[in-house]
Amino acid sequence: MSHQRALAVQKANCILGCIKISVGSWSREVILPLCSTLVRHHIEYCIQLWNPQHRKDMDLLEQVQRKAMKMIIGLEQLSYEDSLRELALFSLEKRRLQGDLIEAFQYLKGAYRIE
Numbered sequence: 001m002s003h004q005r006a007l008a009v010q011k012a013n014c015i016l017g018c019i020k021i022s023v024g025s026w027s028r029e030v031i032l033p034l035c036s037t038l039v040r041h042h043i044e045y046c047i048q049l050w051n052p053q054h055r056k057d058m059d060l061l062e063q064v065q066r067k068a069m070k071m072i073i074g075l076e077q078l079s080y081e082d083s084l085r086e087l088a089l090f091s092l093e094k095r096r097l098q099g100d101l102i103e104a105f106q107y108l109k110g111a112y113r114i115e
Contacts, residue, residue, distance in 0.1 A: 005046055005057060012042040012064045019071075026073045032087060035068040047096045062092055 015038050023030060043061050062080075069075055069083040084091060090098065106112065 008042050008046040009060055009064060012039050015039050016067055026071055028072050031072045039068060043092060044095055047092050058093060065092060
């Protein structure tokens with residue numbers, strides 16, 4: 001894993017820890033917006049920009065999201081996939097695929113045409 005990916009994971013884990021310590025209520029209505037705005041964009045940026053090829057890199061990035069899902073009351077006992085389905089979120093792998101498809105569509109529509 002590259003140093004930059006490791007830093008992104010470390011930063012996301014630190015922010016997740018700060019949320020865990022400072023927030024009194026771990027309900028879905030509180031944790032989900034905080035994690036979506038403060039944590040998820042760090043790992044999504046890492047997924048889209050560096051496009052990790054190795055499974056262990058993807059698993060390390062997914063671990064951050066797994067920790068966030070386990071923080072939410074009522075989702076502690078559910079599997080990762082069931083938690084994502086319950087919250088109507090995508091795994092990072094599917095999110096990367098979505099970003100790749102958006103880029104391909106924009107390329108085909110001429111968004112990257114040099115004038």
